[in-house]
Amino acid sequence: MELTRQTLIFLEACLLGFLLGGAYDLFRILRLAVPHGKILVFVEDVLYFCFLTLASFIFVMTENSGLLRGFLLFGELLGAVLYFFTLSFVLMKAAKGIIKAVYGLFRLLYKLLLFPVWRFCRWIGKKLKGFLRKWRIFCKKLTVNLQKLLPYRLKLVYNKTNQIIRRERFGKKKCKQK
Numbered sequence: 001m002e003l004t005r006q007t008l009i010f011l012e013a014c015l016l017g018f019l020l021g022g023a024y025d026l027f028r029i030l031r032l033a034v035p036h037g038k039i040l041v042f043v044e045d046v047l048y049f050c051f052l053t054l055a056s057f058i059f060v061m062t063e064n065s066g067l068l069r070g071f072l073l074f075g076e077l078l079g080a081v082l083y084f085f086t087l088s089f090v091l092m093k094a095a096k097g098i099i100k101a102v103y104g105l106f107r108l109l110y111k112l113l114l115f116p117v118w119r120f121c122r123w124i125g126k127k128l129k130g131f132l133r134k135w136r137i138f139c140k141k142l143t144v145n146l147q148k149l150l151p152y153r154l155k156l157v158y159n160k161t162n163q164i165i166r167r168e169r170f171g172k173k174k175c176k177q178k
């Protein structure tokens with residue numbers, strides 16, 4: 001293998017490491033935008049390392065005929081380190097600013113659109129609650145008044161000594177002797 005060919009493959013490995021560092025930053029930006037738990041971070045890292053392994057395998061198979069050399073792994077590592085100390089810093093700062101701006105936009109939309117609707121629904125709920133309370137009191141009074149207006153049911157009960165007429169109304173008993 002010629003020295004120029006090895007140098008070219010080394011530079012391609014550095015570029016691959018640089019690109020793989022950028023792919024990891026996509027996961028980091030996603031974590032900034034949507035907070036993750038430890039389990040989801042672990043799953044994302046496993047997916048990233050599977051992608052990294054596959055990309056490295058395909059690179060070694062296509063560029064170096066399947067021969068794994070130390071300078072290829074070093075080139076990938078060097079490219080990733082260069083990425084993280086140069087472009088990653090700028091990209092993450094920009095991503096934090098963009099995410100803050102998007103959150104601010106959503107907060108503004110919430111305050112302008114959804115918050116008044118929520119307050120209106122809350123106001124309607126309070127009015128409905130007051131109406132239902134008054135309706136319950138009205139129904140209670142109505143049933144008491146209707147009970148007073150209902151006629152007594154007369155029931156004759158005979159005793160050996162004298163005749164007793166009982167008037168019953170909803171379980172309450174009144175007795176009169178004649």
